Amino acid sequence: MQKSQWIWLPATQIPIALFAPASYGATYLTIEQAQEAIFPGENLSQSFITLTSEQVREIERRSDATVRQKQIKLWKNPKGGFFVVDEVLGKHEFITYAVGLNADGTVKQIEILTYRESYGYEVRNSDWRAQFVGKNASAALKLNKDIKNISGATLSCRHITDGVKRILATYEVAFK
Amino acid sequence: MKSLSNEIRRARPLLGTIVEIGVPRGDASTAIEAAFREIETIHRLMSFHDSSSDISRLNRSEPGEIVHLDHRTHEVLAYAQLMSQVSAGAFDVTVGGKLSEENFLPKPAQAKTFDSQACFQDLVLLPNQSITLTRRAWIDVGGIAKGYAVDRAVMTLKKFGVVNGIVNAGGDLSVFGAAQPVHVRHPENPSLTFPLGKILNSAVASSSGCFNDHADVYQVSDPLVDPRRNRRLNWRFSVTVIAPRCIVADALTKVVRLAIRRAPRILSRFRAWALIIDRGGLQILHPEGNKGMTGMLKAADRVMTAENLIQFHTSLRHFHERAIRSYD
Numbered sequence: 001m002q003k004s005q006w007i008w009l010p011a012t013q014i015p016i017a018l019f020a021p022a023s024y025g026a027t028y029l030t031i032e033q034a035q036e037a038i039f040p041g042e043n044l045s046q047s048f049i050t051l052t053s054e055q056v057r058e059i060e061r062r063s064d065a066t067v068r069q070k071q072i073k074l075w076k077n078p079k080g081g082f083f084v085v086d087e088v089l090g091k092h093e094f095i096t097y098a099v100g101l102n103a104d105g106t107v108k109q110i111e112i113l114t115y116r117e118s119y120g121y122e123v124r125n126s127d128w129r130a131q132f133v134g135k136n137a138s139a140a141l142k143l144n145k146d147i148k149n150i151s152g153a154t155l156s157c158r159h160i161t162d163g164v165k166r167i168l169a170t171y172e173v174a175f176k
Numbered sequence: 177m178k179s180l181s182n183e184i185r186r187a188r189p190l191l192g193t194i195v196e197i198g199v200p201r202g203d204a205s206t207a208i209e210a211a212f213r214e215i216e217t218i219h220r221l222m223s224f225h226d227s228s229s230d231i232s233r234l235n236r237s238e239p240g241e242i243v244h245l246d247h248r249t250h251e252v253l254a255y256a257q258l259m260s261q262v263s264a265g266a267f268d269v270t271v272g273g274k275l276s277e278e279n280f281l282p283k284p285a286q287a288k289t290f291d292s293q294a295c296f297q298d299l300v301l302l303p304n305q306s307i308t309l310t311r312r313a314w315i316d317v318g319g320i321a322k323g324y325a326v327d328r329a330v331m332t333l334k335k336f337g338v339v340n341g342i343v344n345a346g347g348d349l350s351v352f353g354a355a356q357p358v359h360v361r362h363p364e365n366p367s368l369t370f371p372l373g374k375i376l377n378s379a380v381a382s383s384s385g386c387f388n389d390h391a392d393v394y395q396v397s398d399p400l401v402d403p404r405r406n407r408r409l410n411w412r413f414s415v416t417v418i419a420p421r422c423i424v425a426d427a428l429t430k431v432v433r434l435a436i437r438r439a440p441r442i443l444s445r446f447r448a449w450a451l452i453i454d455r456g457g458l459q460i461l462h463p464e465g466n467k468g469m470t471g472m473l474k475a476a477d478r479v480m481t482a483e484n485l486i487q488f489h490t491s492l493r494h495f496h497e498r499a500i501r502s503y504d
Contacts, residue, residue, distance in 0.1 A: 026185060028185050028186055110188055110189055112186075112188060148356075149342060150344075150358070151344075151347045151348070151349055151358055151361070151372070151381065151416055152360055152384065156346075157189035160194075164189075
């Protein structure tokens with residue numbers, strides 16, 4: 001049997017360059033690409049809605065989630081389906097995603113559009129977040145381009161799950 | 177960024193995490209869709225939460241009752257049993273009851289109770305994809321199914337003619353066909369990453385107590401149960417395992433954490449090696465000890481394949497020179 005050994009390296013001697021601070025992020029799909037991925041070949045018509053305060057309260061009651069944006073980025077397809085672009089803000093991540101709903105309000109497909117991680121205060125800072133509005137998020141953030149595959153403790157998708165719950169409640173309250 | 181522009185990446189929320197699939201640009205959308213479907217199926221079959229899953233049916237079953245399973249669930253449980261045997265019970269999928277007691281998992285719907293004496297030996301694999309429990313137990317395959325899902329997704333992509341790519345299920349990943357750089361997160365400060373080097377035709381999985389649903393990043397809360405003591409662990413370190421298959425890497429992260437003394441032998445058996453990062457530094461657990469490490473460092477400039485597994489970052493030489501202690 002092979003003799004097995006540990007190699008032990010104390011933290012104080014780790015060259016600082018080896019542990020590089022990373023602002024990890026990825027852009028997966030544009031809105032148009034996501035529409036094509038979820039409703040291939042179908043013409044979607046933009047039909048943004050703004051929720052009333054009563055609707056917000058009802059959605060929050062039904063989904064147990066806070067409604068941060070009253071404007072819902074909604075598209076409809078001719079068959080009665082819905083396409084919604086939404087964003088969720090976790091403690092350390094900022095995710096935009098699209099949800100396709102069938103005409104009966106069931107989830108057809110979920111696609112993540114962009115994913116950004118941050119460990120500073122900037123995610124909470126509205127100015128910092130404002131830079132994402134109306135543009136491709138990858139252009140706005142300096143990212144370490146080499147870091148695209150990370151292994152580490154598992155990231156949770158809880159915020160997206162909660163977001164989808166909120167969108168389903170929004171469907172009940174405001175789409176139908 | 178050149179490689180990125182030649183690549184399509186998609187991500188969906190699955191398996192309780194974010195699953196990312198990257199393949200070369202081209203007509204690969206059918207393959208990606210099929211791979212996500214396969215992961216969805218595995219999610220549905222092996223969910224602890226979903227009362228219609230194979231695992232839930234098993235958790236509701238009476239001792240002695242024969243439960244028929246999908247071939248994939250059976251395969252995962254067979255692998256889990258192998259891991260339990262080689263680790264003398266350090267790896268054990270019957271820890272679902274304890275995790276439920278500690279609120280890391282919900283109480284399964286309709287399941288009566290579980291026998292706190294139950295262990296992996298109470299899970300008996302039978303022919304024709306069936307299984308029986310000799311004691312009431314709540315099975316949770318959370319420690320192995322994600323790796324399996326990654327392997328199945330890779331198989332699906334290959335079946336559709338995809339020649340290279342990556343599947344990354346929230347940190348448990350597999351690279352095939354063409355080498356890709358992989359970084360490992362620091363367990364205490366997830367904004368710091370360690371460059372593992374380029375990975376080819378191998379899988380990487382990590383396990384750590386931080387960064388989960390139940391706590392802030394800097395507050396340790398760890399859903400890993402030591403089955404032999406029936407206690408949950410609170411350790412501030414992360415284990416990364418590099419292995420030929422992701423199911424192996426995923427399961428071995430738990431084995432290394434729970435059976436650290438026997439880990440080198442177990443790792444060697446599966447042609448795997450491990451990297452441990454904690455506040456004190458970095459440890460490398462390689463089946464060939466210093467010899468293996470030196471070989472790896474010498475070969476640091478080239479990409480290694482499954483046998484040697486990895487191309488180490490050249491600056492790791494500094495680490496090696498400063499190694500001050502070694503254990504048996």
